[in-house]
Amino acid sequence: MANSDKIKIEAVVKNCGVLLEGPHWHAASQTLYFVDILGNTVHRYRPADSCHEKVNVGENAGTIVTTTSGKLLLAARLRFAYLDWSTGALTTVANVDADKPENRFNDGKCDAKGRLWAGTMGPEDKPVEVRRRQGSLYCLHTDKSVTKHAEDLDISNGIAWSLDNKIMYYVDTLTRLIEAFDYDLETGKTSNRRPAVKVAAEEGWPDGMCIDEQGMLWLACFSKAQIIRYDPTTGKKLQTIMFPTTNITSCCFGGPNLDELYVTCTRVGLSDEVVKKEQPLAGSVFRVTGLGVRGFAGADFAD
Numbered sequence: 001m002a003n004s005d006k007i008k009i010e011a012v013v014k015n016c017g018v019l020l021e022g023p024h025w026h027a028a029s030q031t032l033y034f035v036d037i038l039g040n041t042v043h044r045y046r047p048a049d050s051c052h053e054k055v056n057v058g059e060n061a062g063t064i065v066t067t068t069s070g071k072l073l074l075a076a077r078l079r080f081a082y083l084d085w086s087t088g089a090l091t092t093v094a095n096v097d098a099d100k101p102e103n104r105f106n107d108g109k110c111d112a113k114g115r116l117w118a119g120t121m122g123p124e125d126k127p128v129e130v131r132r133r134q135g136s137l138y139c140l141h142t143d144k145s146v147t148k149h150a151e152d153l154d155i156s157n158g159i160a161w162s163l164d165n166k167i168m169y170y171v172d173t174l175t176r177l178i179e180a181f182d183y184d185l186e187t188g189k190t191s192n193r194r195p196a197v198k199v200a201a202e203e204g205w206p207d208g209m210c211i212d213e214q215g216m217l218w219l220a221c222f223s224k225a226q227i228i229r230y231d232p233t234t235g236k237k238l239q240t241i242m243f244p245t246t247n248i249t250s251c252c253f254g255g256p257n258l259d260e261l262y263v264t265c266t267r268v269g270l271s272d273e274v275v276k277k278e279q280p281l282a283g284s285v286f287r288v289t290g291l292g293v294r295g296f297a298g299a300d301f302a303d
């Protein structure tokens with residue numbers, strides 16, 4: 001299937017990592033932050049002058065967010081930690097999953113009150129062949145306390161909030177669902193977990209996601225080279241964008257008008273042969289323009 005003529009896809013940072021994830025648009029500096037989970041690196045890319053820089057943090061980097069005090073906060077291997085960009089040094093804020101030393105943090109995002117939500121997963125030999133039911137979903141509150149909101153998860157992944165912040169949408173990849181929780185923005189409490197969107201097997205594995213200003217979800221569909229826009233109130237598929245590589249991991253809105261979609265992907269799961277001959281852009285960051293809809297910048301952690 002071809003994309004509509006209006007849509008343009010460019011690889012803006014080419015072949016910069018292994019398992020790229022967690023794109024986060026920092027509006028104040030007009031900079032895209034993202035992680036390479038298996039490369040143990042945090043990256044930033046400034047479209048205005050195409051400047052791309054990275055720092056090795058010495059352990060898996062699952063999620064990166066900016067903070068209200070101008071710092072960088074990671075959900076790293078098994079801890080929330082501040083990152084010193086100039087050295088790569090991490091300063092622990094809180095540890096998680098002490099009883100599961102082989103786990104690691106995966107995808108995460110801040111809510112509108114500046115709490116950081118992120119989930120963990122067990123060791124994964126190949127994509128989606130993960131040790132089952134090892135993961136949990138955590139919230140790092142602004143006072144740095146941590147609460148657990150779900151457990152026995154397989155691959156904790158995309159998170160997004162409805163426009164009124166009354167619903168938190170959530171992906172645990174192997175469920176093939178986008179689920180919904182009732183969300184209390186004042187306290188960060190979740191309740192009433194239920195399915196919102198069923199992602200058909202032929203669409204791929206649900207991975208990272210973001211929401212647009214119309215309240216529609218943009219879901220990275222791992223293994224099927226696409227991002228699908230869904231209406232979470234009806235569960236209906238609205239639009240598909242196809243990419244020149246198979247394993248799309250996540251997306252976020254960015255750019256001066258917040259009408260560009262930045263998209264991450266991974267080389268993991270593809271042979272060297274396939275990467276070389278068929279998918280030379282695996283492990284790149286893409287920018288999609290011409291969508292005709294705006295989204296939101298990454299929310300800061302409130303510190």
Ligand SMILES: O=C(O)[C@H](O)[C@@H](O)[C@H](O)[C@H](O)CO
Nearest residue numbers: 021127128173205207222249
């Ligand atoms: O990007 C992620 O969320 C995980 O870290 C990856 O391992 C894959 O995407 C997953 O296997 C498929 O969902």
Ligand SMILES: [Zn+2]
Nearest residue numbers: 107157207208
């Ligand atoms: Zn993911």
